[in-house]
Amino acid sequence: MRVLIFGASGLLGRAVMRAFADGHVTGTGFRRQRSGLIRVDATSRDAVWHALDQARPDVVVNCVGERHGRVRAEEPARAHELNVSVARLIAEATCAYGVRLLHISSDYVFDGIAPPYRPDSWCRPQGFYGRLKLLAEDMVRAVHPEAVILRLPMLYGPVEYAAESDITEIAQEVSCGRPVELDDACIRYPTHVDDAAQVCRRLATAQVQGRLVGTVHHWSAQHGFTNYQIGLRIARHFCLPAGHIKAGVRDLAGGDQPVDPRLDCTDLRAVLGWPPENDRTFANNFPHVVAPWVRSICP
DSSP: EEEEEEETTHHHHHHHHHHHHTSSEEEEEEETOOOOOOOOOOOOHHHHHHHHHHHHHHHEEEEOOOOOOOHHHHHHHHIIIIIIIIIHHHHHHHHHOOOOOEEEEEGGSOOOOOBBBBSSOOOOOHHHHHHHHHHHHHHHHHHHHEEEEEEOOOOESSSSSGGGSSSHHHHHHHHHHOOOEEESOOOOOOOOOHHHHHHHHHHHHHHHSSSSOEOOOOOOOOOOHHHHHHHHHHHHEEEOTTEEEEEEEOOOOOOOOOSSSOOOOOOHHHHHHOOSOOOHHHHHHHHHHHGGTTTOOOO
């Protein structure tokens, strides 16, 4: 199986590259180019088509996206380009080449008011990012009806810089010792990026085998925490003071995040037959992920 991964320099993209490491995999990067990746500007139609022409993949995994709130707030056009326009370009190219497509989306497409959410639940995003991800899904479905869409929650894992994951960013804020207010209203379901990558591999394999066509699937850990609860867990584990950590409703007040977007993963577990339960718990796995960031020297 020949696999082409767009956005292979990001947190999820790197994990997906690792998941396919024993096969014929090609990864692309642009802003964060690294050894082993081909340089592709996914916002360019010609560059996307050239990458497909060179790689000749059986399946494409689109991990390109912009999730950072600062970019969404300060450069909304750029956020739209990376989340929506790129999705359309990749869908158009893969459909024209007759290539299977796995498109990565988000639990932010839901309002978080009545969880858990099944793949066919009504989407009602509450903020700009969620609307972008839903618009991207609609574009992909319209252009490439046989594409598979995978919605994922907050991801954590080995990062290259603290802000690459909300978990490591929280760890750095907590360890600095300065007063910090963390949202205690919106529930998140931190899921290890390597689990998400294994799901991508299994979905891609099922696509190539002709077992999945034009479906939407969910994958998520099922244990939920607010950012405030995550911050307290980090402080307790590393024996850090916690008096400077305050519970807030900042994210909820901003209206950008769903209150509780828990994803129902029953259908996907049945399709993949893997695993019967997600046993990589956050409690057991966050310490080694955040450890490099809890002793950072703050200015």
